[in-house]
Amino acid sequence: MCQPIGVIFRRELYSYFSTPIAYVFIVIFLFISGIFSFYLGNFFSRGQADLQPFFMFHPWLYLFLIPALSMRLWAEERKSGSIELLLTLPITVTTAVLGKFLAAWAFTAIALLLTFPMWITVNILGNPDNMVIFAGYLGSLLMAGAFLAIGSCLSAITKNQVIAFIITLVVCLAFILSGFPLVLDFFSSWAPAVIVNTISSFSFLTHFDGITKGVIDIRNLIYFASLIAFWLFATVALLEMKKAD
Amino acid sequence: METMVEIQKLRKQFGPLLAVNDISFQVKKGEVLGFLGPNGAGKSTTMKMITGFLAPTAGTVIVGGDDIVKKPLAVKRRLGYLPEGAPAYPDMTVWEFLGFIADIRGLTGTARNQRIDEVIQRVNLNAVLHQPIDTLSKGFKRRVGLAQAILHDPEVLILDEPTDGLDPNQKHEVRSLIRDMAQEKVIILSTHILEEVHAVCSRAIIIANGSVVADGTPSELEAQSETYNAVTLTLAEPQSAATDIRKGLAAIQGVAKLIPITENEQQLCYQLVPQNKQAIVTEVSQYVRTQNWSVAEMQVDHGQLDAVFRHLTAAA
Numbered sequence: 299m300c301q302p303i304g305v306i307f308r309r310e311l312y313s314y315f316s317t318p319i320a321y322v323f324i325v326i327f328l329f330i331s332g333i334f335s336f337y338l339g340n341f342f343s344r345g346q347a348d349l350q351p352f353f354m355f356h357p358w359l360y361l362f363l364i365p366a367l368s369m370r371l372w373a374e375e376r377k378s379g380s381i382e383l384l385l386t387l388p389i390t391v392t393t394a395v396l397g398k399f400l401a402a403w404a405f406t407a408i409a410l411l412l413t414f415p416m417w418i419t420v421n422i423l424g425n426p427d428n429m430v431i432f433a434g435y436l437g438s439l440l441m442a443g444a445f446l447a448i449g450s451c452l453s454a455i456t457k458n459q460v461i462a463f464i465i466t467l468v469v470c471l472a473f474i475l476s477g478f479p480l481v482l483d484f485f486s487s488w489a490p491a492v493i494v495n496t497i498s499s500f501s502f503l504t505h506f507d508g509i510t511k512g513v514i515d516i517r518n519l520i521y522f523a524s525l526i527a528f529w530l531f532a533t534v535a536l537l538e539m540k541k542a543d
Numbered sequence: 544m545e546t547m548v549e550i551q552k553l554r555k556q557f558g559p560l561l562a563v564n565d566i567s568f569q570v571k572k573g574e575v576l577g578f579l580g581p582n583g584a585g586k587s588t589t590m591k592m593i594t595g596f597l598a599p600t601a602g603t604v605i606v607g608g609d610d611i612v613k614k615p616l617a618v619k620r621r622l623g624y625l626p627e628g629a630p631a632y633p634d635m636t637v638w639e640f641l642g643f644i645a646d647i648r649g650l651t652g653t654a655r656n657q658r659i660d661e662v663i664q665r666v667n668l669n670a671v672l673h674q675p676i677d678t679l680s681k682g683f684k685r686r687v688g689l690a691q692a693i694l695h696d697p698e699v700l701i702l703d704e705p706t707d708g709l710d711p712n713q714k715h716e717v718r719s720l721i722r723d724m725a726q727e728k729v730i731i732l733s734t735h736i737l738e739e740v741h742a743v744c745s746r747a748i749i750i751a752n753g754s755v756v757a758d759g760t761p762s763e764l765e766a767q768s769e770t771y772n773a774v775t776l777t778l779a780e781p782q783s784a785a786t787d788i789r790k791g792l793a794a795i796q797g798v799a800k801l802i803p804i805t806e807n808e809q810q811l812c813y814q815l816v817p818q819n820k821q822a823i824v825t826e827v828s829q830y831v832r833t834q835n836w837s838v839a840e841m842q843v844d845h846g847q848l849d850a851v852f853r854h855l856t857a858a859a
Contacts, residue, residue, distance in 0.1 A: 305643065383630050541597065
């Protein structure tokens with residue numbers, strides 16, 4: 299069981315780097331995350347030694363970049379017909395889904411790790427709490443995983459990558475916005491508090507902010523883990539149901 | 544010989560469309576089974592169900608004693624499959640791709656590398672080993688697909704249109720490859736090239752509209768041809784003798800029908816169709832000798848597979 303996952307994982311991860319996807323993604327990720335934290339996040343003028351302005355923009359950055367990464371996971375397999383090859387090999391659908399997801403996740407982890415100059419900078423300039431920064435990275439990685447799991451599932455419904463991209467973006471946006479004051483205010487004016495809290499509890503932002511503040515609450519971890527598990531399970535179910543077109 | 548593949552009442556419904564309608568057959572080790580049928584007859588759908596890519600609506604597929612639905616991994620390990628169009632991962636090189644397949648098939652160490660080398664020799668991929676697959680010609684892509692399918696030396700090989708889009712030389716290569724492997728395996732291949740059936744298949748199944756309409760050796764199928772054992776006779780006799788000759792030929796015992804093909808100054812040509820497809824060539828040649836006609840050409844029809852094919856598939 300474990301070994302074929304590794305084979306799929308290696309092939310997928312390798313394929314990111316054998317095409318321009320990896321380099322384009324990483325360069326743009328580093329570039330935009332830098333711009334956001336320095337210009338929009340006032341990294342310097344805040345005068346605080348932390349990476350709050352850096353992590354603050356990650357949900358928005360992921361909103362556009364992750365669907366671009368996840369759209370190819372299954373849509374491309376469908377388009378090229380290689381799904382027929384992959385799913386007639388002696389592996390289970392779960393193995394294929396996990397292998398591909400983990401490769402994409404590992405790839406975002408690599409991109410995230412390459413932001414280490416930010417961490418060095420803030421350590422040179424001041425004396426930050428590195429545990430909080432570590433928590434920020436962990437939260438960011440978990441959130442990227444949730445985005446990817448959503449993207450994996452939605453990429454399995456179509457052979458058109460553009461459609462996969464747009465639908466993933468919309469669903470991810472819904473998951474971000476459900477914690478936004480704008481949306482919550484709209485509901486809180488008439489809906490009971492239970493509903494408002496439920497909607498808010500589905501939000502990436504609520505849980506992500508919690509983690510980036512340095513509080514690694516088990517509930518936040520469970521939230522992201524169960525979100526990933528749910529969407530991956532949905533991917534498997536979808537593929538089992540509809541392997542061919 | 545043991546039965547390796549057993550298909551029973553296999554059925555596939557796509558919404559209102561019944562793509563495969565209760566197909567049953569068995570294939571024994573050493574057989575090369577050709578799947579014939581017009582486009583859309585259900586050949587590929589049947590193959591996709593045998594390989595576990597599509598779940599059957601009803602019926603069972605048993606490969607080497609295991610049911611594809613109950614024990615998919617056990618069956619998939621026994622199978623090598625070349626899907627239609629030979630899909631692969633276009634950004635990988637041939638070498639990387641075969642390595643990936645070998646790894647996922649669980650080949651390791653020296654056995655893995657030996658097997659990859661062997662397959663590369665066998666399908667002649669040396670020249671393109673380090674090229675990305677999307678830069679390859681159609682013929683090479685097809686060969687990569689074949690290499691991938693035979694890499695783990697499977698007991699059962701399913702090939703969906705293995706020679707489609709290849710030039711005559713490449714077709715020849717692929718066919719001899721299939722013949723070489725035939726003895727120790729079960730090979731099921733689909734094609735709509737009828738000559739291929741003669742070239743490689745020991746048995747053929749004709750499918751039309753999702754049902755089996757014929758099942759037999761290529762010669763048995765040809766024997767269903769209406770003109771089977773018919774004799775085509777060309778005589779170098781003057782046109783003036785035509786009427787007598789016709790009368791004489793039609794009266795030969797066993798001849799059901801005489802079809803004039805050409806009648807001119809140089810030659811007279813007739814086709815003699817026998818009753819009940821019996822052999823009449825001896826009677827015809829004896830009669831011609833007694834008449835002292837000079838024969839320019841005489842041919843026995845062994846049946847036309849494409850005539851049988853058209854007859855069986857157009858009616859449905």
